[in-house]
Amino acid sequence: MDELILWKKRLKDKGIRWTKQRAALLRVLLQVKRPLSAQEIFVELEEEGINLRLSTVYRNLNCFKANGIVRNLNFDQQENKFELIKGEHHHHLICVNCEEIKPLDCPLQEFEAEVDQKTDYAILEHRMKMYGICPNCQKKTGD
Amino acid sequence: MDELILWKKRLKDKGIRWTKQRAALLRVLLQVKRPLSAQEIFVELEEEGINLRLSTVYRNLNCFKANGIVRNLNFDQQENKFELIKGEHHHHLICVNCEEIKPLDCPLQEFEAEVDQKTDYAILEHRMKMYGICPNCQKKTGD
DNA sequence: AGATTAGATGCAAATCATTTGCAAAAAGGG
């Protein structure tokens, strides 16, 4: 649980105040290790007996996003999910049935450089999602 | 404008009725040649003097989506955009400044096969977006 | 430590995209 100290420093360096709400929010993201929606974070904290408003969760996620602390994945009309920005740049493999999310290595480094070179665009970043059916759900639907 | 006839047949083959609202909607998507949001389609038709409800636009886009006629791109919290499914499978290069959208060839065929093979997931599809600054916006911000 | 202040939170209400229920209207088949 002391990875939190690291994040505390990271926030402070960006001039973002360290509040108990933010600590709780980051702790959940660190523990759960998968992208979470504002709602999911809210419920998780509620269950732990930590009370903060959903709007506070949103405000902080937005703040973190603006400061490069978290990134958000957008899905169809559903709620957005957020994940901490740490470790290798990666993508996501999503089960269309149960919505489980697995990380995928990025195969696009070269392609990005190529697009940057061959077009007049200055490339900033890219996102990729792969959709499929996870082993578990394959078993279930196979029955 | 007679590509519409083709789409009419395509809809009929799927048992989707051909109404003037649907014709108008498809016509706009065909003419504009870039992904459009429900709102954008609605406004475009309104300007042409064609009156249909926004809910009708949504209902039909959903219907088209369910039948593989259109695909939707999801962006941040903003509105979803829809594009006709036709031509080569491709991706999108989006200007973060003016939101212009350009098509990109897909470099992921092999990677998809590889993931399908090396993981226990049955891969269905993938999506990729690349973000950058278009030449026009580079000029502007360069001033 | 106590005062100060800019920024954060609680709370309720607003906003925005999207969906839904229902009665009236239109499409396609016979």
Add this chain to the structure above:
DNA sequence: CCCTTTTTGCAAATGATTTGCATCTAATCT
């Protein structure tokens, strides 16, 4: 032209996310 089924208009609901404002609190200054 009639019948059945699907679609549309319309208004109201929904659900995620944002906002305004008073209050509170973390960080700074003395």
